[in-house]
Amino acid sequence: MESPLPENSSADLKRAIEELIRGREFTRQLKEIIKKPLGGEVAKDLVDKIMDSFSETLSVINSDDVRVVGTPFSSPEDNYSSGSCKSSSTLKDRRGCYKRRKTSESNIKESSDLVDDGHAWRKYGQKQILHATYPRHYFRCTHKYDQKCQASKQVQKIQDNPPLFRTTYYGHHTCKAFPRVSSQIILDSTMDGDSSSVLLSFDQNVNQNYHPNCYNNVPTFPSIKQETKEEVFNFQSSSSDYFLPAANDGHLTPATFEGSGSHMTATVLSPDVMSSGVYSSSTTTATSNDNLEIGIDFEECLWNFEGYSEH
DNA sequence: CCAATTTGACCTGT
């Protein structure tokens, strides 16, 4: 895979940062405005998350740890060992034959809740770690095979009271699954090492085109039934969680911005989707007249990133 | 039936 980020001047980077700062400032001003009573909590929470997204993006850009801008990524293949796969001919025997991550280009986040980061994740493993109270959960991007997206993450509960989770992100999302309501809510008790743990992951991806037998090969790009190329993104919330599809996992994903248009609309639904401790999510595109809509013009902020992928 | 999760097997790096 070639780099989504060609060489660019530090001037471009500077401008991108400036625009992000500007966007964050606008959001802050918006936050002030909606601080007034009258349904403020819902919107305020959303704005907080938007601001977090900006801040996170900025910190990523400024981070040495994560090469986001200015340094083209090497091929994901380069970051993995080749994997010997000795002695295996049958499919069954290929178990455990994989490419292990060599370098640790990671981005660690810790938070008290497990709010969705806007990407579709698929759990592929769980492991009890030595001297760790809670097991570590392994996730990879749902589009690992259908779009060759190499992003993955590990989630581990590191503290119970108050609950604290550490999420370590590896790789970068190259999938174009950006504008979608994908929420992942992990009930508090599910990360406590209980084997009955359940990770609830809601994703409206319909066509995952997962190839169980497609082993480290390069699947043809699937026919994508889902129409997520709309220019207006709708995000749905439960009563307490509002999800941003922004690349707030600490990595910018310029490719996903392609053709994303100039407006991002966050749709906050009335709190009606949570019941009896079980979270549910209905379809994303649903919009209600009761919804509180916050339209934010991200055009200028994103322009730079789109520019990056064009020359 | 299909997709997601669980979980033991198995591989790699140290």
Next chain:
DNA sequence: ACAGGTCAAATTGG
């Protein structure tokens, strides 16, 4: 040798 990371069969759920 061992701990951590990944795979994939079995299981679960919609």
